Amino acid sequence: MALIRPVAAQSGRKSPERRGLQPVLAANGIEKRSLPFPTSATILRPSSHSFCRSEDQPVNTSTSTPPKTNGSAEAPAAAPAGEVPPPPLFYSRPLPLSAQYHATVKIRPETDFSFAAETNAIPISVPEFVLAARHYPIIFIGEDLIPSMAVGLRPGDNLYVDVKGAWEPGQYIPAYVRRYPFILMGQQDQERLQLGIDDDARSSKDGARSLFADGKETEVLQQGMGLCEQFHAAFRFSTDCTQAIKAADITEPQSLEVQLPNGEKLNVGSFISVKEEKFRALPDATILEWREKGWLHAIYFHLQSLNNWEALLARTANRMAAAAALR
Numbered sequence: 312m313a314l315i316r317p318v319a320a321q322s323g324r325k326s327p328e329r330r331g332l333q334p335v336l337a338a339n340g341i342e343k344r345s346l347p348f349p350t351s352a353t354i355l356r357p358s359s360h361s362f363c364r365s366e367d368q369p370v371n372t373s374t375s376t377p378p379k380t381n382g383s384a385e386a387p388a389a390a391p392a393g394e395v396p397p398p399p400l401f402y403s404r405p406l407p408l409s410a411q412y413h414a415t416v417k418i419r420p421e422t423d424f425s426f427a428a429e430t431n432a433i434p435i436s437v438p439e440f441v442l443a444a445r446h447y448p449i450i451f452i453g454e455d456l457i458p459s460m461a462v463g464l465r466p467g468d469n470l471y472v473d474v475k476g477a478w479e480p481g482q483y484i485p486a487y488v489r490r491y492p493f494i495l496m497g498q499q500d501q502e503r504l505q506l507g508i509d510d511d512a513r514s515s516k517d518g519a520r521s522l523f524a525d526g527k528e529t530e531v532l533q534q535g536m537g538l539c540e541q542f543h544a545a546f547r548f549s550t551d552c553t554q555a556i557k558a559a560d561i562t563e564p565q566s567l568e569v570q571l572p573n574g575e576k577l578n579v580g581s582f583i584s585v586k587e588e589k590f591r592a593l594p595d596a597t598i599l600e601w602r603e604k605g606w607l608h609a610i611y612f613h614l615q616s617l618n619n620w621e622a623l624l625a626r627t628a629n630r631m632a633a634a635a636a637l638r
Contacts, residue, residue: 400434400487401426404510405494408532413508413522418492418531420518425476427488431463432582435485436545437552437605440612442483448623449616451562451583456553460485460616461623464569464579470626486542493535495543504543506536552606559597561589567620572628584617585610 398405406412419426427433432450435443435458443449447460462469471479478484492512497504508522520531556562566580590610601607 399494400430401491402494402509405496405507406510407496407505408493408508408522410523410526414526415521415523416508416513417515417519417521418508418512419514420516420520422478422518423476423514423516424472424478424484424488426491426512427478428469428472428476429467430469431466432459432461433485434458434487435460436542437549437609438545439483439485440609440616443485444612444616444619446482446619446622447616448619449613450565451553451556453583456557456562456583458549458553459582461582461620464567464577464623464627468627468630470623470630486538486545490535490538490542493532493539495539506539548605551604552609555601555604555606556585556610559589559593561585561593563589569624569627571624571631573631585613587614590614 432452435449437458440449440458443460447462449458449460451457452459462471464470471482473479478488492509494507494509495504496507521529522532523529562583563586564581565584566578566582569577569579571577598607601610
């Protein structure tokens with residue numbers, strides 16, 4: 312019988328097999344229709360030249376030379392001196408979008424999510440909790456409490472993406488996934504951010520979508536830009552929420568001990584969740600403040616979503632059985 316048991320994470324604790332949720336380096340996503348908060352940043356549109364961060368940098372007029380990049384607005388804030396922080400999850404080579412350099416570029420078909428098949432945790436935003444909580448466990452990862460949804464128990468195994476790259480119908484697809492390969496570039500606290508794209512996301516598949524047509528932006532690019540704007544606003548809102556949760560000291564590290572039907576044992580962790588007893592003990596003034604700011608519902612949806620671990624375990628068992636049947 313498959314068993315799943317939450318346990319508090321302990322340093323130095325040994326387990327039969329340690330497999331953790333993959334760390335996520337990027338911030339939160341947002342479904343556009345659910346976000347009422349405007350972004351305060353100005354998003355620079357692609358022009359006929361490549362974007363440069365400062366006016367004293369030379370303009371790149373070549374159509375074959377990629378534009379210069381100054382990093383993603385969602386990359387980790389701190390990195391060792393002299394080192395470039397790694398790009399966010401899914402992105403391998405984000406570059407500022409250029410109407411010349413990317414003039415003929417096509418990106419993945421709208422229904423191709425193969426790029427997300429090899430992860431088991433994906434960032435989401437607080438306003439997305441209401442939708443994600445119906446399907447996935449919502450957890451927090453790392454010291455910054457990055458809100459994320461678990462999509463698998465094993466590293467590199469998204470249980471919601473099939474071998475053809477299709478996301479399972481009827482299951483919520485987070486905005487972080489849907490906006491790919493677009494991204495905002497610059498520093499999080501800048502008032503002017505650049506629209507960028509993962510330059511390794513070019514596609515020649517049937518249904519691949521163009522960014523430009525006759526030198527003009529396509530609807531695909533415009534939609535990507537709009538989603539990035541909403542995404543950035545949601546990142547700020549979610550950061551305020553998670554900082555408040557952290558300051559209130561109502562979380563605890565967790566891991567999951569899982570025994571699969573074939574007897575295989577996994578230890579999934581570590582991640583962070585809200586401890587319900589601490590949450591209920593918060594002062595009335597804090598509860599009222601969080602309700603006014605729109606944060607209170609996030610805690611309830613997070614706690615509710617933790618019931619979805621059993622469904623994730625069942626999916627893991629089903630995938631293993633299907634793979635065994637093909638041998």
